[in-house]
Amino acid sequence: MNPPPFEGKRGGRLTTDDYLFIDVNHFKREGLLTDAGWFSWQWVRRGKLVDAINVTVKENGIIIDGQSIYIEWSSCPLGGIRPWFHCSSCNKRCCKLYKANTSFACKTCLNLVFKVWHLRPKKRALRRADKIFRKVSFDFSRKGDKPKWQRWPTFERLEAEGEKALNVISGEEEKLLDKLRKLNPLKQAGRTC
Incomplete structure (x- = not known):
């Protein structure tokens, strides 16, 4: 179709x-x-x-x-x-x-996917982390403190998922930095000398 x-x-x-x-x-x-x-x-x-x-x-x-x-x-x-x-x-x-x-x-008959499937891993991880932090009502000033209404197992699970998403984001940033270093080795060598 x-x-x-x-x-x-x-x-x-x-x-x-x-x-x-x-x-x-x-x-x-x-x-x-x-x-x-x-x-x-x-x-x-x-x-x-x-x-x-x-x-x-x-x-x-x-x-x-x-x-x-x-x-x-x-x-x-x-x-x-x-x-x-x-x-x-x-x-x-x-x-x-x-x-x-x-x-x-239906979606299956038309062979459709959700829009998020076309995102790169870093964008997916950012989206996932943002969703988790909104769900947890994460306040960076109260690190390690869960929202009053949330149960501890739920908070710990969401915190672990958020950490996993942040690890993917930092891994993608490292890959990008490695690519930049490979593209520009002469400038880095000039700085060290």
Whole structure:
């Protein structure tokens, strides 16, 4: 299936950000799946309308432009029910379906990856470390002190993951410094003499 004309990855696999998608949990939160009827859905990027669809709600699914998408409801362990789309291509259940030309399919069927897969190891490690430090509410003035609400095993696990990410970052920086040293050996030799 062809990527949408407005974006796309030129080298490597396409990402989920390159496609428009529908999310069954968002539809449920908005209350769009409760009563039989129809609604219209629009995608807007940078203030411009990219695409719009009309969705007809049936008792066991939805219909978008003639394509029928089955919705399965499963019970949650602590009560309540959760909706799932069934991909028309592979019949697996998923939360998001991506628009490919005129039909909708899951991430696996379209052979998509997440945007983070295209990042270099250093950028991935920085992203991971930032996410961990935000989760821990890490305050550098209170080193080694965990947040009041967090359990010790969780804090220690997150601290170890953060250290691992920082080790990857410093390793990548060392590789970069080695490359710079190899490119410029004469200037370094001139400084030492």
